[in-house]
Amino acid sequence: MRTDERLHRTVEHPTRRDLPRMSRTRVWLFGLTLASYVAIVVGVVTTSKLVTLDWQVMLWRPYKQWPQIHAFLDYFVVLGQRGPTAVIVLAWLGWRSWRRHTLHPLLVLGTSLLLLNVTVGAVKYGLGRLGPHYATTVGSSEMFAGGDIFPSGHTANAVVTWGVLAYLATTQRARRLGSVSSALLALGVGATTVYLGTHWVSDVLLGWAAGLLILLALPWFEPAMARTEDLILAGWERWRRSGLMSPVPVAGPSVVVGPRPSEEDESSREPVGAGSLGASVGQASAAQAPVAQAPAAGPQSSAAAQPVGSPAGAAPSGHHTPGRPSAVRNERTPLTPAGSRRPPVERPGRPATPLVHQQGRGRGTQT
Secondary structure, three states: OOHHHHHHHHOOOOOHHHOOOOOHHHHHHHHHHHHHHHHHHHHHHOOOHHHHHHHHHHHHOHHHHOHHHHHHHHHHHHHHOHHHHHHHHHHHHHHHHHHHOOOHHHHHHHHHHHHHHHHHHHHHHHHOOOOHHHOOOOOOOOOOOOOOOOOOHHHHHHHHHHHHHHHOOOOHHHHHHHHHHHHHHHHHHHHHHHHHOOOOHHHHHHHHHHHHHHHHHHHHHHHHHHHHHHHHHHHHHHHHHHHHHOOOOOOOOOOOOOOOOOHHHHHHOOOOOHHHHHHHHHHHHHHOHHHHOOOOOOHHHHHHOOOOOOOOOOOOOOOOOOOOOOOOOOOOOOOEOOEOOOOOOOOOOOOOOOHHHHHHHHHHHHO
16 A cells, blocks of 8 residues: 555544543543542641551661562563653554554553643642652651652553553453553552652552543543644645645756647658758858859769769768768758759760761762
């Protein structure tokens, strides 16, 4: 299939009818998740028992309890970093967009990452909580201290990035399998950050809630993504057509375009080379009219004008001397203003009576 046909098919959006919609169940899940999000924030700000749990786990130091898995979890936590996970998922969704002839998967990934950066980043810097390694007072919430640890970015990114694959699944079985896999992966990344001591437990809980809110709210952004896709494809189509319709300059000699001659003019026109040569010869013969119209000296002059071995009155052959332009003659000898280019041929007169015959006749008379 050619690229033009693929681009033409993308305008039709054949998979728009399969997109997830904001059902009543999804609305209820979004409401419960939002309530949990607010409850976690309030519990940390008010230094509730949730903060006490944070300190108990931090002082227990899980990385010292199980040091044998420390090296493995250092690599496993990379699955929650934004850069590596975005590259992996972008490569997969890019191939899928090319196969399905739609930009929808890429737009879903871009929209989810944009919402993640805006919402999680705003809360991080707005609350300013310090992490476990930078805590100053035991039992305090460490809020509004210039930190950027609450909620956990690794956890929220793992929920959103891997959850997008389940969101874009085309079958019910693939959607369920993707949801379970992404949930387990996000739980593992969040627990790993607590094990390594880089986040509080409440950070991870709020990161799970933040990522789930973004996934549940994606259907509300589907109309905006559809309009964006239409604008991108329409702009691409205009650019492609303008590129195909624009004239391409060709370097070369200038050609004068004139009216096309009729068939009668073409039939009466001489071949290229013959007409131009005939015109030049005609002008030369007109300038040297006394020489060209002078009577020939005799039969020898007419014979000298023809090639050797050719019969008298025959047209010259097509051979020409190298370095000189060859004149291609038409079947009819073209006439110029000076007349025909052939020199006049004089007919030889009747041969005179041989001298021997006259002498013989004279002898007979004498005798």
